[in-house]
Amino acid sequence: xxxxxxxxxxxxxxxxxxxxxxxxxxxxxxxxxxxxxxxxxxxxxxxxxxxxxxxxxxxxxxxxxxxxxxxxxxxxxxxxxxxxxxxxxxxxxxxxxxxxxxxxxxxxxxxxxxxxxxxxxxxxxxxxxxxxxxxxxxxxxxxxxxxxxxxxxxxxxxxxxxxxxxxxxxxxxxxxxxxxxxxxxxxxxxxxxxxxxxxxxxxxxxxxxxxxxxxxxxxxxxxxxxxxxxxxxxxxxxxx
Numbered sequence: 001x002x003x004x005x006x007x008x009x010x011x012x013x014x015x016x017x018x019x020x021x022x023x024x025x026x027x028x029x030x031x032x033x034x035x036x037x038x039x040x041x042x043x044x045x046x047x048x049x050x051x052x053x054x055x056x057x058x059x060x061x062x063x064x065x066x067x068x069x070x071x072x073x074x075x076x077x078x079x080x081x082x083x084x085x086x087x088x089x090x091x092x093x094x095x096x097x098x099x100x101x102x103x104x105x106x107x108x109x110x111x112x113x114x115x116x117x118x119x120x121x122x123x124x125x126x127x128x129x130x131x132x133x134x135x136x137x138x139x140x141x142x143x144x145x146x147x148x149x150x151x152x153x154x155x156x157x158x159x160x161x162x163x164x165x166x167x168x169x170x171x172x173x174x175x176x177x178x179x180x181x182x183x184x185x186x187x188x189x190x191x192x193x194x195x196x197x198x199x200x201x202x203x204x205x206x207x208x209x210x211x212x213x214x215x216x217x218x219x220x221x222x223x224x225x226x227x228x229x230x231x232x233x234x235x236x237x238x239x240x
Contacts, residue, residue, distance in 0.1 A: 042075075042082050044170050046136035046155035051084050051168070055208055059085075059201035067091050072205045074195050076187070080152070081171040081207070083195060087164040094131035095165035096199035097156060100142075102171075103194040103204070104187060107180045109144055113154045113167065116141045120150040131165075134158050142169050144179055151175035 042050045056071040063069070070091065073084040081102075087095050097113040115127040120141065129137045136157050141150035152171040159165060173187050187193055193207035 042168070042170070044138070044153045044155050044168055046138055046157045046168075048084070048086075048157070048163075048166055048168065054084070056084075056086075057203065057205045059197060059203055059205065061202050068201050070200050072195070072197065072200070074193065074205045074207045076173065076193070076207055078188070079173055081173060081176065081187070081193070083169040083171070083205075084166070085168075085197065085200060086166040087200075089162035089164050091164055094158070095156065095167060096197070097129065097131070097140075097167065099197065099199045101196045101198075102176065102180070103192075103196065104176075104180055104182060105191055107182065109176065109180050111142045111144050113140045113156065113169065114143055115139060116143075116150040123148055129156055129158075131156075131158055134160060142171055147179075151179065 051073065054073050054075060056073045058069055059072050060069045067088060067090050070085065070087050072086070073082075075082050083100075085095065100111050102109040102111065113129075115124040115129075116122065116139075117124045123143055129140065136155065138155045140154035140156060142152045142154055143150065152169060152175070154167060154169040156167040157165065174184060176182075177184055177186055194204040196204050
């Protein structure tokens with residue numbers, strides 16, 4: 001009878017360890033999937049299926065008829081920041097492509113979207129986005145006022161109804177830090193990164209989708225602690 005109870009306890013410990021190990025692996029896979037979806041999986045092409053599942057922030061001035069209840073998202077991977085803006089289906093004006101502000105560590109970087117010159121070292125003022133004509137406009141870039149060179153890629157989609165106008169932007173983090181006078185690696189260190197867009201609505205969009213490395217380590221450590229604890233308990237029971 002005692003041997004049977006001992007075997008049952010051993011099996012329970014083994015099953016518990018296997019279940020915990022599987023849970024840790026599943027969590028790691030899910031986190032890595034989220035990170036890929038949130039950043040590295042985004043293509044700047046004027047199609048927005050790769051933004052599905054990414055948290056959006058309402059950018060609004062709280063209009064009674066919801067005409068200004070627009071949405072935006074800001075995510076990053078190791079090298080780039082990605083910004084997404086969508087206008088409410090009832091919003092009748094064109095999507096603004098001016099007056100966006102990136103905020104990092106108390107510093108502000110204004111930017112807007114335009115077509116770059118062939119060498120990407122300036123703005124092609126002879127080429128404009130026709131915001132009154134439905135279509136997908138690719139090949140744009142984010143620019144600040146000075147120095148006016150391209151530091152990313154952008155696409156604007158003009159459409160009527162649902163979905164309404166949208167755009168997506170990819171900004172190279174090293175260039176953003178240089179333009180803002182920040183030390184290289186500041187954004188990757190975990191500081192708060194936000195974007196404001198007064199022409200779209202009030203409030204701020206805060207960056208999500210940061211690196212999973214730290215969380216990955218925490219999961220492994222937590223799993224190891226639990227497993228070692230169970231194994232130690234098992235050895236103690238065997239000795240007694």
